[in-house]
Every structure is written in structure tokens, then in C-alpha cells.
Amino acid sequence: MTATRRRAPLDTVQAAESSAEQRQPYAELGLAKDEYARIKEILGRRPTSSELAMYSVMWSEHCSYKSSKVHLKQFGEKAPDQAKEILLVGMGENAGVVDVGGGLAVTFKIESHNHPSYVEPYQGAATGVGGIVRDILTMGARPIAVLDSLRFGAADARDTARVLPGVVSGIGGYGNCLGLPNIGGELVFDPSYLANPLVNALCVGVLPADGIKLAKAEGPGSLVVLFGARTGGDGIGGASVLASASFEREGERRRPAVQVGDPFTEKVLIECCLEIFAADLVTGIQDLGAAGLSCATTELAAAGTGGMRIDLDLAPLRDETLAPEEILMSESQERMMAVVTPDNLEAFFEVCAKWDVAATVLGTVTDGDRLVMSWHGETIVDVPPRTLAHEGPVYRRPVRRPYDQDALNGEHGNGLPRPKTGEQLRATALKLISSPNLADKSWVTDQYDRYVQGNTVLAQPEDAGMVRLPGPDGEDSDVGIAVSVDGNGRYCRLDPYAGAQLALAEAYRNVAVTGARPLAVTNCLNFGSPEDPAVMWQFAEAVRGLADGCQQLGIPVTGGNVSFYNQTGNTAILPTPVVGVLGVIDDVTRRTPMALRGDGARLYLLGDTRDEFGGSEWAHVAHGFLGGRPPAVDLEREKLLADVLIDASRDGLIDAAHDLSDGGLFVALAEACLRGGSGIRLIVPDGADPFVFLFSESAGRAIVAVPRTEEVRFTDLCTARRLPAQRIGVLDILEAAVEVRGQFRLPMAELRVAWASTLPALFG
Amino acid sequence: MVTFPGSLDDRDALRAIRLAGAEPVALWHGDKWLSDVDAVVLPGGFSYGDYLRCGAIARFAPAMESVIDGARNGLPVLGICNGFQVLCEAHLLPGALIRNAERRFVCRDQRLRIVNADTAWTAGYQPGQELVIPIKNIDGGFVADRRTLDEIEGEGRVVARYLGANPNGSYRDIAGICNQAGNVVGLMPHPEHAIDPLTGPSADGLGFFGSLLSKLVSA
Amino acid sequence: MARVVVDVVMKPEILDPQGQAILGALTRLGIEGVNSVRQGKHFELDVDDDLDDATVTKLADTLLANPVIEDFTIHR
Amino acid sequence: MARVVVDVVMKPEILDPQGQAILGALTRLGIEGVNSVRQGKHFELDVDDDLDDATVTKLADTLLANPVIEDFTIHR
Ligand SMILES: Nc1ncnc2c1ncn2[C@@H]1O[C@H](COP(=O)(O)OP(=O)(O)O)[C@@H](O)[C@H]1O
Numbered sequence A: 001m002t003a004t005r006r007r008a009p010l011d012t013v014q015a016a017e018s019s020a021e022q023r024q025p026y027a028e029l030g031l032a033k034d035e036y037a038r039i040k041e042i043l044g045r046r047p048t049s050s051e052l053a054m055y056s057v058m059w060s061e062h063c064s065y066k067s068s069k070v071h072l073k074q075f076g077e078k079a080p081d082q083a084k085e086i087l088l089v090g091m092g093e094n095a096g097v098v099d100v101g102g103g104l105a106v107t108f109k110i111e112s113h114n115h116p117s118y119v120e121p122y123q124g125a126a127t128g129v130g131g132i133v134r135d136i137l138t139m140g141a142r143p144i145a146v147l148d149s150l151r152f153g154a155a156d157a158r159d160t161a162r163v164l165p166g167v168v169s170g171i172g173g174y175g176n177c178l179g180l181p182n183i184g185g186e187l188v189f190d191p192s193y194l195a196n197p198l199v200n201a202l203c204v205g206v207l208p209a210d211g212i213k214l215a216k217a218e219g220p221g222s223l224v225v226l227f228g229a230r231t232g233g234d235g236i237g238g239a240s241v242l243a244s245a246s247f248e249r250e251g252e253r254r255r256p257a258v259q260v261g262d263p264f265t266e267k268v269l270i271e272c273c274l275e276i277f278a279a280d281l282v283t284g285i286q287d288l289g290a291a292g293l294s295c296a297t298t299e300l301a302a303a304g305t306g307g308m309r310i311d312l313d314l315a316p317l318r319d320e321t322l323a324p325e326e327i328l329m330s331e332s333q334e335r336m337m338a339v340v341t342p343d344n345l346e347a348f349f350e351v352c353a354k355w356d357v358a359a360t361v362l363g364t365v366t367d368g369d370r371l372v373m374s375w376h377g378e379t380i381v382d383v384p385p386r387t388l389a390h391e392g393p394v395y396r397r398p399v400r401r402p403y404d405q406d407a408l409n410g411e412h413g414n415g416l417p418r419p420k421t422g423e424q425l426r427a428t429a430l431k432l433i434s435s436p437n438l439a440d441k442s443w444v445t446d447q448y449d450r451y452v453q454g455n456t457v458l459a460q461p462e463d464a465g466m467v468r469l470p471g472p473d474g475e476d477s478d479v480g481i482a483v484s485v486d487g488n489g490r491y492c493r494l495d496p497y498a499g500a501q502l503a504l505a506e507a508y509r510n511v512a513v514t515g516a517r518p519l520a521v522t523n524c525l526n527f528g529s530p531e532d533p534a535v536m537w538q539f540a541e542a543v544r545g546l547a548d549g550c551q552q553l554g555i556p557v558t559g560g561n562v563s564f565y566n567q568t569g570n571t572a573i574l575p576t577p578v579v580g581v582l583g584v585i586d587d588v589t590r591r592t593p594m595a596l597r598g599d600g601a602r603l604y605l606l607g608d609t610r611d612e613f614g615g616s617e618w619a620h621v622a623h624g625f626l627g628g629r630p631p632a633v634d635l636e637r638e639k640l641l642a643d644v645l646i647d648a649s650r651d652g653l654i655d656a657a658h659d660l661s662d663g664g665l666f667v668a669l670a671e672a673c674l675r676g677g678s679g680i681r682l683i684v685p686d687g688a689d690p691f692v693f694l695f696s697e698s699a700g701r702a703i704v705a706v707p708r709t710e711e712v713r714f715t716d717l718c719t720a721r722r723l724p725a726q727r728i729g730v731l732d733i734l735e736a737a738v739e740v741r742g743q744f745r746l747p748m749a750e751l752r753v754a755w756a757s758t759l760p761a762l763f764g
Numbered sequence B: 001m002v003t004f005p006g007s008l009d010d011r012d013a014l015r016a017i018r019l020a021g022a023e024p025v026a027l028w029h030g031d032k033w034l035s036d037v038d039a040v041v042l043p044g045g046f047s048y049g050d051y052l053r054c055g056a057i058a059r060f061a062p063a064m065e066s067v068i069d070g071a072r073n074g075l076p077v078l079g080i081c082n083g084f085q086v087l088c089e090a091h092l093l094p095g096a097l098i099r100n101a102e103r104r105f106v107c108r109d110q111r112l113r114i115v116n117a118d119t120a121w122t123a124g125y126q127p128g129q130e131l132v133i134p135i136k137n138i139d140g141g142f143v144a145d146r147r148t149l150d151e152i153e154g155e156g157r158v159v160a161r162y163l164g165a166n167p168n169g170s171y172r173d174i175a176g177i178c179n180q181a182g183n184v185v186g187l188m189p190h191p192e193h194a195i196d197p198l199t200g201p202s203a204d205g206l207g208f209f210g211s212l213l214s215k216l217v218s219a
Numbered sequence C, D: 001m002a003r004v005v006v007d008v009v010m011k012p013e014i015l016d017p018q019g020q021a022i023l024g025a026l027t028r029l030g031i032e033g034v035n036s037v038r039q040g041k042h043f044e045l046d047v048d049d050d051l052d053d054a055t056v057t058k059l060a061d062t063l064l065a066n067p068v069i070e071d072f073t074i075h076r
């Protein structure tokens, strides 16, 4: 930005050759000394300031994955065999593409916009949605749903009152205006996120299996077209400063211009692109996200023929004073770059005109392997694009188990006072159900349109969101997809390997509970500074856990995103891998909702309940305690549970199902009862400790409501599959209360007030 | 069914019209049309982003000239959400729609009561009938000066009212109104999202599209 | 080139949720001495010098403001 | 009682989608001679005469404008 004030003379390749020794601000741009040296070596001269700008953003942590690459490899290496069958496009593209049969494919991906959302909550979150939607669009898909995974500081902290409402209205403001149903997400409060809120947005798109578009510039002579919004000073240095260096250190010093989103422009851009795809008018396409034009041109060229010529001065500007370096770094939103053969150009421009979308030919694909850019006739960039896009620096950062890890795992907290009497259990139940992490989230979710597009079968607060897919003819089909995102920072702090698998298991379970078969995974890895060996250990363990888990569950990782430097001073956030699982259901009318309704239906608890409170919501709420070990992971059991849930839903053996997670059985029950309006009479099984029975967070469990008429068939199914199934109660419409036989009774009305009042009281 | 840039619920409205048994015709904001359509739906969404005022810009679309002419000559016109806003901006309906009292977007399953069951779009309902239909808007507060409000109510031009908590601060709980002739109806809630229990809270919304059909057929 | 400013405010009889909200926030912040707040829109137009007032008024009256609920003032 | 007016506009380097949309509409409406439009907020406050400028500024800076992306001017 400074350059707009003190306008430096144009730095050309020619000048660079003649002034080898000129000092350059590589450090300010976040480049290390040896990285700068390597750039010189690659170019055989010092970079021009434009080239330096490009290398600095493309080699930033955010775009190059230099600290995470060596770990992320595992997702490919450990990919299960199923990957080959279902993945049309794997990791490495803008988003992975999954074959869902019937000539249809689905693409989905999650991405973070954490730091920008802290600086300017509304715009930060809004442009986060805009960015991931363009990633999905770029694959050739129509975006059909979004989910948002949010983490903030303590619910009653002052800054949370600034950040949360802004983030939520930003996500709603942008997503609603695009006409994308929001079908799920997460809302978590923990002090560790106070100055580092996590805003992860997931988008799902659908496309014809043979209509996949890729980000590559092939065929010399083809034209490179920039279309959509004009380029302004938005988020200059955003990628390099906001995302590649600790926000505190850099951000205060030179806070980059905030990016402002224009959802209307994006909406017409989407319709425009889909029309262009349908008419098959592009050979390659790339969205402009982090690192804007630098990223789009180098990635397109690197993935294609290799050569490209760009007249940068042709780029339409919003701010005429921008220097080429700034144009290359600008993160102005709602822009796309397409590669179009000359004979398609006219048709391409016609579609753009119909949608009032500005389009400009910036250059051409060339032979050879150099990306050359000129500014009013003078050459300012001449680089091998692969060195920016693919051959960035790779670090194997030191990892070290945190010093306090053993101590942390040692304090199992078995000594924490537990509720004993019915009265105490009742108080605990109310305290949990009204705690910010477990309370009713509709203050947030009512700000999101979940109906638009008319295909939403399930949405918040269901375990997973489900949307119906269009048939080949464009009419409504019976096929649907289900998606869930989950993470648990506390579990991961106690054991990042197990924690990542627990997040995976929960998302997987949430999808299966609806009757959909889990197929594929996306993930967003939110961690502290990779330069801290303890954080890097958490990262390495989490990735290993996730990769192993996906292999065992047979669902490949299709893509994702890494967000480092989520820390204040030396204190990192809880390690927070957020996992998104996508599943498919052949007949959406067979979906299983969570609401307990059917009077007289039998309530069954599936899975095993152990005394597991490490990292639990109870320890957090009742004692502000974090220690011990997270619940045990048993992925074989998760598979078995999923199979039973899916078959039972297909065969119509169950009316409702809800997975057990934070807060355990009682919270799951309360949610399902409040959703359906039916009360329940609950029996604590003989020999079971009521407290453990009600509040333990053992994984691999779900509750299901079985109609009287199907009870035998259902129990036979569970016995045959060797899945523990325990009858724990009967639905009772007239009861209008959750009654735990012999312990306590909670009228629905009282429960609802406790559950629904928390967020409105906090945020108005 | 007219699509503006930024229209969102247009496909959904087409689906509803089809389900009700009519033949949907997609119209483009840029075209005046002479083709003989029997009725027009202005869908929900954020036409032109609605940054200025909802519907303020869409109102000037060429297609609107045809809608305005048609409406004056008795063509049944239903404006849903953003469509309602456009109809007010075009002065086919009185009053205006402003930012919700809570100043937040609200998406909810809303209870409604049909007040006027004589319009082209509500004839299929009983007066006083209760419906559950999704509402989703950020500028859904219906306002007008007292004189206008009294007039609308006096002439029985309130088509539907909110029941229970008023979701957006609309004066006198007004959810929908019509013009004097009853052929132009503006509605804040989204009947096109209550046409099938699979994807909506109910099928209560079908009546809006069905009403018209029976009227047209009998006519 | 001339700068024209158009300010648009809600008619007094229409209550203004945004203004109300700000007033509420003020009280919560303990800021005294503000008795009413109304929020309107502020437009800054760069126009050719020869653009006549009639056109500007038409523009304000038909596009920038909705006369049904809003009043506007033009500063040129 | 005194009337204080606060006008809030986007910082010049920041995108103003509202203004863009209006400009687009003008072109479609065939209104010539308007070269740029920026849309901001306009606040009218009725305050006690003894309310000091510092308070008004604080109020504008914290409540009425978002200093990260907006500038404001106070007319008293
Ligand atoms: N945690 C992860 N797991 C799997 N793939 C990842 C992960 N993080 C990034 N990737 C993949 O690396 C590629 C580049 O990531 P990203 O920069 O987020 O894509 P984009 O540039 O389109 O935003 C993408 O294909 C993304 O899916």
C-alpha cells in the first residue's frame, strides 16, 4: 500500500539485470534470506519488485503450504482403495470431485478466513464464504449449499460480543444474497479463541461427471481472460501478511486494506460462469483468491502448457493509482480468470454481456515455459511459473511433544466432585443444556437462509445437512447428499492423534445418522505457529491421526486448507482440525430426522457407554477443567454403527436417530425431544451409574426411536451385527417432560427455556 | 415468473407453479414480453444486490413495464419477498418494506392467518385459515403512514397477518397485502418453500398457486 | 466536475429501527445527552457541471429516495 | 437542544458495492452526466447543548462508523 503514496519508479527486468545489487524488502514481505537467495538463483538475477511480490505471496505459508506439505502427503499416501472408485479429482485442485453416480458428481471443500474475520468480522466472514464458493464454482459446479464452522472466545467476553455478531451477519449476508442454503456448521466457545476466532466455511457444489473444469492454461494461442469485479487495493499483502505471519507481530504494524465483498457481483458471476460452462466455452478456469492475479496466472500456466504472456496494464482497475506490484497482490473479490480459444471468444463475451459481467483479455497462452508480464510495453515479470506454483520452499519443521503434555494427560480429574442425588443430576442437566456450547443455536442459524433452492431436506439443528440433487433432466431426483463438519479442540489438546480421529468419527457418524453413506472428507487444520515445535507436533499428530482414520473408514480426503499462526503472543489456540464428511443417500424420502415424535416408540441406545470425561463438556462447564485422555476411538465400531443406521433407515426400522457427542446421552435426548415436542420416560439400566449413563462422552454411540411394530426386526438386526443396543425408554407425548426414572423429572417447558435463553441473553 | 439479476427463489417458484399444475414460463428482466402469460410471479431474492433499497433498482427493469401495464389491466401478479418490495417500489402496492425491527436477517417457520381469501392468489383458502410458511428476509418490516394503513385495512386489503411473534416489526402484523382490484398481491413469507413436507415445514403454500389456477380455469 | 450530496432520511412518522438500536446502545454504553438518533443514507455524486438540478431532483426522487417513506435534501 | 449530523462513507480505497450498483442503474436508466456515486450513512442526532465534541467524536468512532473501513465527518 505504501507504494501508492511514495510511487517507486517502474522496476523492469532490464533494470533488474543492470542493478543486481539493489537492496529489496524481501523480509518485510515475509520472505526468508535463503528463500530470497533461491529466487535470485532461479532467475539468475535479482527479481523485479513485481516478481518479488509474486514470489512472496506464492511462497507464503498460506499459498505454498511450506510447513504442512510434508505432512499432508499422507492423505494421498494412505488414501483408501475406495478413493480410486469414487474420486474424479483428488487433492491438489481447487476442490476434490466425488462421483455420486447417475452421471452426477459432487465437489466440496472447507477453507478458513480466521484472521480477516478478527480484523473486520462482517467483511472477513463474508469474503470467506465468497472465496470458498468460487473454489467450488471453479471446478465447473453449481454451488448448492454452505456450512460454517465457528469458534470464538468465552461467550461472555467483551470482544466476543464484537466478533460473533459481525461474523454471523457476514456469513448470512453473503450466503443469503447468493441464494445458497446454509445447512449446518458448528458454534464453539473457548477462551483460547478470544483473539483468534476460527471462521471455516464449507461449500458443496454439483456438476455433470463429465463437466469437470480444471485450472490449466493449455493450447498456445488461447486467450487469457480476466472477468468479474475490477481490481482495487483490497487486502494487498493479505496473503503474505495476514496469513503467513503472526497477526500480532505483523498485523499491527501494517494492517492491509480489508477486503470488502460484493455478493451481488458474485451471484451474477456464478450464473455467468455456469452458462459459460454449459456452452463449453473455456478450456481452463481459475478463481482469484489469496494472492489474486499472481496465484491465478502462475497456477494456470504451471498446470498447462507452461507459457503465458500477460499485459498487466490491461487489467481494469478500481483505483487507477495502483502499482503493478499491488495489482499482482490485490485480493479484490469476485474475480475469475478463464482460458478461452479464439473461436469461442465472441460467444464468451456474449454471455458475459448478458449478465453484465465485465471481461477483459489480459494475454495469451504461449509456447515455452515462461510467464511474461508487461506494463505499458516494458517487461516487468519473466519467470518459470512452476517455481512459484509448485516448487516453493518445503520445510520439515522441528516437532516436540509439549512439555506439559504428560502432566496434562496425568491429571485424569477422577477426583472432580460428581453429582450424586437426583437433585444434583437435575441441576447438572440444566447447567449443561444452558451452557453456551450446548444451548440452542438458533440465534445464529435463524440468520441463515436454509430454504433457498428448494432442495433442503435436513438443516440445522439436524446432525447433518441434507440436500436433494437435481436429476439428469434437471428435474428433482431422489438422490441426496449429506454433509457434517466437526472438530473438538479440547480432545485434540489432550491427544491430537485421537482428537483428529474423534472429529472425523463424529462427522462420519452425523452423516450416517441421517441414513446417508459417508463417502469423502475435507478438512481445515487450524493451529498455532508452525515455528513452535510443540504446535508442529500437534499438527503432525493430528494429520497422522486423520490420515490413518480416513484409511480405516475407507473415505478419502479430497481437499482442505491449513491455517497456521492462530495464536496470541506465544499462546496458541487449542489445536483444532475441523473435519467435513460428505455422504450420499439414494432416496431422500428415507432420511432419518433427529426429532423424537412417534408416541410409544421405543428408545434405544446404540454402542457402549464408559466412564469417559476427559475433555468433556461436563468437566469444562462444571469445573473449568481440562485434563486426562479423550474418549477412546474405535473406528471399526463407528463403521458398524453407521452400517446399522443406514440399513435401518433404508428398511424403515427407525423413526428418528441422533448421535451422541458433547454432553452425552442427556443432551442428545433433550435436543431430540425439544425438536419433536415429545416427552420421554428414561430408565437407567441396572448397575449403570446414572451420572456416567447421562453425561459420559464415549464415542461410537447414537440413540434411535424404533416404532413398536419394528422393534423385533430392529433388535434382530443389531444382534446379527453384534452392535450393542439397549432399550432405555419409551416416547410419551402426554408426559411433556424428560423423566429419568427414580432420579429426576424435567418438564419440557423448563428444559426449553433453559436451552433457548442463553444466546439471546448474551447477544441480544 | 420474472428473473432479475440477483433473484434467488426463481427456480423454486417455477417448481411451485409446476406442482400446482400450471405451466411455468421463465421471463428475463431485460425483456418486455408480449407473450400471453396468464399471471406473473416476482420471486424472492436480492435483485441487483438490494444495496440501495430492496426492489428500488429492479423496479426500472424493462420487464417491469410489462408487469405494470398488465397489473393495471387485471393481470394477476404475485410478489414474494423481494417481489413484494419491487411492487411497492413500483407503486403497484402501497407502503414500503424496511429493515427488520431486530435488524437481523430472520429465517423461520412462520404462522400466518389468511385474512382476505378473495384475491386471485388466496381464493383457495378459507378466511381465517392458519398456515405455516417459511419467512426469510432482512427488510421485511411493512410500513406506511396511518392513513394508508387504515385505508388498507378498511378496504380489506390485508391478505395475511403474522401469528405469534411478529418476525420483522411489520405494522399491524401485516404479512401481505393486495391492490384494490385484488389481482396484485405482495407477500413477505415464501409459499414456494411450503409446497412439500420433504423440503419445507408444510405444503400450506401450494394454495397460493392453486387458487390462481382454479380461478383461471373457471374464468 | 461538481460534487452533489443527497441526504435521505425516513419520514418522521415511520419509526427507524436502526436509529432506535443506536440510541439503545448509547444508553448501555452510559453515554448521556443524546435524545434521539435517526439513521439515513448519504450519497456523494460526482456529476458533470452542466447536469441540471431538475435531473438531480428526479434522480433523488425516483431512485435514491422512496418518497413513500423518505424525505431527501440536495446539497450542490 | 442541538442537532448534530454525522456522515459516514467508505474509505476511498475500499470497494463500495452500493455506489457501484446505483451507477449501473443510472446507466440503464439512461441518465447521463453522473460519473461516480458513493453511498454512505447519514445520522441525525438531537443532543443536549452541553454535550462536548469529544463525546460526539467517540460516539461516531465507536458506534456510527466502523473505523476499519469507514471515515466520518461531524457537522454541528
Ligand atoms: N488440510 C488439507 N488436506 C488436504 N488437502 C489440502 C489441505 N490443505 C490444503 N489442501 C489442498 O491443497 C490445495 C491448495 O489449497 P488452497 O490454497 O486452500 O486451495 P485454493 O488456492 O484453491 O484456496 C487444495 O487442493 C487443497 O484442497
Ligand SMILES: [Mg+2]
Pocket: A094, A134, A135, A138, A287, A289
Ligand atoms: Mg481456489
